Amino acid sequence: MQAFLDTFDIYLLEAVVNGILLGGVLALLALGLNLIFGVIDVTWICYAELVMIGMYGMYYMVQVFGLPYWAAAPIAILQVAALGAALHYIVIAPLLTAPPINQLLATGGVLFILQSFATVAFGIDFRNLGIRLPVLAIGDMHFSYSRLLAFVAALLGMLAIYFFMKRTYTGTAIRAVAQDRQIMSLMGVDTKRIYLITSALGGALAGLAACLLVLQYDVHPFVGLSFGPITFLICVLGGLGNFVGGFIAAFVFAQIISLGGLYSDLEWGYVLAFAFFIVMMFIRPAGLLARRS
Amino acid sequence: MLELRSLDAGYGSFQALFGINLEVRAGEAVGVIGPNGAGKTTLMRVISGLIRPTEGSITMEGRDVVATPAHRIVDLGIAHVPENRRLFPRLTVDDNLKMGAYMPGARAKYAERLEFVFDLFPRMKERRSQMAGTLSGGEQQMCAIGRALMSDPKLLLLDEPSAGLAPVVVQQVFELVKRIRSGGLTVLIVEQNVQQVLKVVDRAYLLEAGTIRASGTSEEMMKNDTIKQAYLGV
Amino acid sequence: MNSRYAAWAVGLAALIALPFVYREPYHLHILVLMLIWSFAYTSWSIMGRFGLVSLGHGGFMGVGAYVTALLWNHLDITPWIGIPLSMVAAGLLALVVAYPCFRFRITGHYFVLVTLALSGIVLQVITATRDYTGGSLGYTPNRAPSGQGLLALQFDDKTTWYLIALGVWVVGLLIWRWVDRSMSRYAMEAISEDEDAAAAAGVNVTAEKLKITLISALMTALAGALYCQYQMFISPDTVSGIAVSLQMVFAVIVGGLYVSLGPTIGAIITILLAEGLRIGFGTKAVGWDNLVYGVLLVVFIIFLPKGILGSVLDKLKAQPKKPKTT
Numbered sequence: 001m002q003a004f005l006d007t008f009d010i011y012l013l014e015a016v017v018n019g020i021l022l023g024g025v026l027a028l029l030a031l032g033l034n035l036i037f038g039v040i041d042v043t044w045i046c047y048a049e050l051v052m053i054g055m056y057g058m059y060y061m062v063q064v065f066g067l068p069y070w071a072a073a074p075i076a077i078l079q080v081a082a083l084g085a086a087l088h089y090i091v092i093a094p095l096l097t098a099p100p101i102n103q104l105l106a107t108g109g110v111l112f113i114l115q116s117f118a119t120v121a122f123g124i125d126f127r128n129l130g131i132r133l134p135v136l137a138i139g140d141m142h143f144s145y146s147r148l149l150a151f152v153a154a155l156l157g158m159l160a161i162y163f164f165m166k167r168t169y170t171g172t173a174i175r176a177v178a179q180d181r182q183i184m185s186l187m188g189v190d191t192k193r194i195y196l197i198t199s200a201l202g203g204a205l206a207g208l209a210a211c212l213l214v215l216q217y218d219v220h221p222f223v224g225l226s227f228g229p230i231t232f233l234i235c236v237l238g239g240l241g242n243f244v245g246g247f248i249a250a251f252v253f254a255q256i257i258s259l260g261g262l263y264s265d266l267e268w269g270y271v272l273a274f275a276f277f278i279v280m281m282f283i284r285p286a287g288l289l290a291r292r293s
Numbered sequence: 294m295l296e297l298r299s300l301d302a303g304y305g306s307f308q309a310l311f312g313i314n315l316e317v318r319a320g321e322a323v324g325v326i327g328p329n330g331a332g333k334t335t336l337m338r339v340i341s342g343l344i345r346p347t348e349g350s351i352t353m354e355g356r357d358v359v360a361t362p363a364h365r366i367v368d369l370g371i372a373h374v375p376e377n378r379r380l381f382p383r384l385t386v387d388d389n390l391k392m393g394a395y396m397p398g399a400r401a402k403y404a405e406r407l408e409f410v411f412d413l414f415p416r417m418k419e420r421r422s423q424m425a426g427t428l429s430g431g432e433q434q435m436c437a438i439g440r441a442l443m444s445d446p447k448l449l450l451l452d453e454p455s456a457g458l459a460p461v462v463v464q465q466v467f468e469l470v471k472r473i474r475s476g477g478l479t480v481l482i483v484e485q486n487v488q489q490v491l492k493v494v495d496r497a498y499l500l501e502a503g504t505i506r507a508s509g510t511s512e513e514m515m516k517n518d519t520i521k522q523a524y525l526g527v
Numbered sequence: 528m529n530s531r532y533a534a535w536a537v538g539l540a541a542l543i544a545l546p547f548v549y550r551e552p553y554h555l556h557i558l559v560l561m562l563i564w565s566f567a568y569t570s571w572s573i574m575g576r577f578g579l580v581s582l583g584h585g586g587f588m589g590v591g592a593y594v595t596a597l598l599w600n601h602l603d604i605t606p607w608i609g610i611p612l613s614m615v616a617a618g619l620l621a622l623v624v625a626y627p628c629f630r631f632r633i634t635g636h637y638f639v640l641v642t643l644a645l646s647g648i649v650l651q652v653i654t655a656t657r658d659y660t661g662g663s664l665g666y667t668p669n670r671a672p673s674g675q676g677l678l679a680l681q682f683d684d685k686t687t688w689y690l691i692a693l694g695v696w697v698v699g700l701l702i703w704r705w706v707d708r709s710m711s712r713y714a715m716e717a718i719s720e721d722e723d724a725a726a727a728a729g730v731n732v733t734a735e736k737l738k739i740t741l742i743s744a745l746m747t748a749l750a751g752a753l754y755c756q757y758q759m760f761i762s763p764d765t766v767s768g769i770a771v772s773l774q775m776v777f778a779v780i781v782g783g784l785y786v787s788l789g790p791t792i793g794a795i796i797t798i799l800l801a802e803g804l805r806i807g808f809g810t811k812a813v814g815w816d817n818l819v820y821g822v823l824l825v826v827f828i829i830f831l832p833k834g835i836l837g838s839v840l841d842k843l844k845a846q847p848k849k850p851k852t853t
Contacts, residue, residue: 112821
């Protein structure tokens with residue numbers, strides 16, 4: 001009996017730590033989506049597909065062209081940042097005065113485009129970098145270095161965004177646009193340019209997530225479907241555009257997925273997370289951080 | 294300095310301004326007075342590029358304002374303190390002031406301008422790390438004027454600086470305007486509080502239903518019978 | 528107005544007569560698919576036209592298809608009972624998700640994202656329960672022994688399926704029309720303009736939205752079940768998930784959201800497109816059809832947001848009416 005309890009606790013603790021590690025990447029994704037929603041008032045429902053393209057970018061640079069991981073990563077980040085800026089320029093900018101739902105559906109079209117582009121261009125095979133990072137063993141618990149790296153890099157990425165937003169003129173302007181877009185020209189700010197920069201930043205965050213996820217998961221054209229929906233739930237629960245709310249919700253969901261996955265398949269972890277989300281809507285309809293009146 | 298020639302403007306099919314001619318000379322303080330809905334705010338918005346005129350011209354020191362992109366008009370030396378102040382409520386006072394110095398020319402002088410604004414409004418220095426939305430009405434007006442001054446403008450546009458403020462605070466705001474003037478800044482001020490504004494400005498225009506009905510020095514305007522009856526209540 | 532009814536009657540009679548005159552199996556197959564998908568798209572538009580943009584319909588369709596097939600294979604429950612049960616299941620799912628959304632005013636982007644997650648989750652569940660559902664490899668209802676085709680709702684004959692699909696499609700249009708002429712329409716239009724104002728005017732916002740959502744979800748589940756019975760093969764990708772939800776939105780937007788035949792036009796265009804690409808490219812077509820869908824969806828939203836039929840009708844209305852000769 002005692003032995004059983006010991007193993008049980010070890011696995012539980014391992015799942016909790018893995019949940020925290022997963023939370024870092026999910027928080028990164030939620031931050032990107034929230035940034036774009038907060039500033040431009042648009043939801044990119046193809047956000048996870050941008051990550052997928054980034055993962056393919058990493059695969060081709062590392063596996064096909066033989067670049068080292070650390071050299072490929074910045075290129076992949078830039079590549080997805082450019083994709084984000086292009087998405088804004090080509091699809092969102094012409095729709096800025098259209099009903100918001102049209103903008104959202106147009107990004108749905110982009111989701112189709114990216115998925116099928118990947119199918120056509122890269123095929124439906126599962127691919128990976130072929131990089132096996134060692135596993136860190138603490139007692140009987142095992143944590144993969146790829147997850148630790150992902151967690152640390154995600155936190156650093158978020159920290160970089162934080163300082164950019166706080167310290168630079170452009171970052172301050174991005175926060176200001178989210179509060180009052182009409183008067184930005186009085187400050188000499190070109191809102192179009194700010195939108196483009198924000199979109200590129202959102203893309204860059206997706207690119208960073210891609211570099212980290214490709215170490216842990218195989219890439220295929222539909223890989224976005226396995227973490228896209230959960231990112232949306234995180235953003236809704238944290239409050240769209242609310243950076244802190246998204247951050248907290250990401251860790252809450254990551255815990256649920258990780259602990260749920262402990263007792264059965266990972267997919268059931270997602271189902272549990274969705275059930276949790278429905279319950280939370282009743283308890284805190286305005287989001288995780290809302291004060292109850 | 295600023296010249297408006299037979300200017301028409303409006304929103305969509307609704308025309309708010311009809312053939313406005315108006316001039317502000319360097320160093321002057323000029324008021325535009327008139328009732329609610331006369332087009333005063335529209336006038337300010339046209340000058341700073343928030344809306345575009347349908348007809349007529351605006352020039353600032355000989356340069357064409359209408360042809361300048363809205364976000365470049367600050368560079369011509371025009372700073373606009375909008376109606377209801379329009380601070381960024383969830384940015385700190387510091388960040389609001391920083392936004393006022395966004396243009397590359399202003400960024401270079403940031404420290405110097407910040408000192409200038411803090412000298413003018415010591416209260417802002419005390420409140421610098423506070424969210425702008427938590428300031429009192431009078432403080433918000435200071436912050437809004439301070440934000441406009443950060444760009445080191447030649448011409449300051451003030452839209453209803455006294456609106457929504459307690460009478461005591463209104464007095465303070467007009468004191469502020471006087472102080473800003475004494476620094477040599479040119480001011481164009483739009484106000485419903487006619488009595489107060491005429492004490493501060495050199496000249497004034499009366500705007501009614503989108504057209505200029507009268508203009509003259511403050512003394513002349515104060516003696517004008519229509520203005521006396523309709524706005525000064527004597 | 529009478530001439531309009533006459534036109535509908537003649538059109539319907541022609542459609543009913545068609546399989547008795549024309550028997551080319553491939554073309555009939557395409558027509559059946561068009562009718563089933565038209566019905567599914569019509570179900571979506573019943574909600575979508577009031578600004579209730581749901582990306583969860585892939586989930587409802589998946590529930591309709593899989594519940595029917597699972598009940599038949601594992602519990603020997605005939606689809607005649609299984610289909611209503613699957614509709615009930617989809618309806619319950621719709622209520623569980625939609626009730627808190629409507630009750631707590633989760634609208635616009637939030638609603639879209641919640642429903643989007645719903646179809647993602649249904650797909651996950653189908654994949655996770657692979658021991659029962661076959662996972663991503665797909666699932667086939669058991670063949671009924673010969674002579675029991677009617678009981679199992681399995682017909683080899685394309686004509687029978689054509690007539691079933693036609694009937695369901697007509698019922699879909701009638702429901703669309705019924706909603707269009709009901710008080711609910713005015714209530715829903717008021718709600719989509721301004722929820723608070725509608726509530727103040729005495730509209731029970733939550734109940735009205737739930738009613739429309741429930742109708743739409745039940746119809747979508749039926750479409751999924753019929754698709755399963757007709758194709759005798761379902762996979763998570765073809766009847767559930769975000770892609771199917773988006774495909775519905777795409778077809779309805781291409782056809783026209785505010786016209787009764789808009790979703791049908793959308794279905795005709797999308798299926799012709801997919802089949803055309805499949806024939807043109809052969810097996811290389813994998814992915815190309817969706818690529819074209821995606822590009823067209825973006826182009827349509829930017830340039831022709833009212834859809835093909837909607838835009839054409841607008842053009843016709845804009846033309847000066849000829850003076851009537853009496």
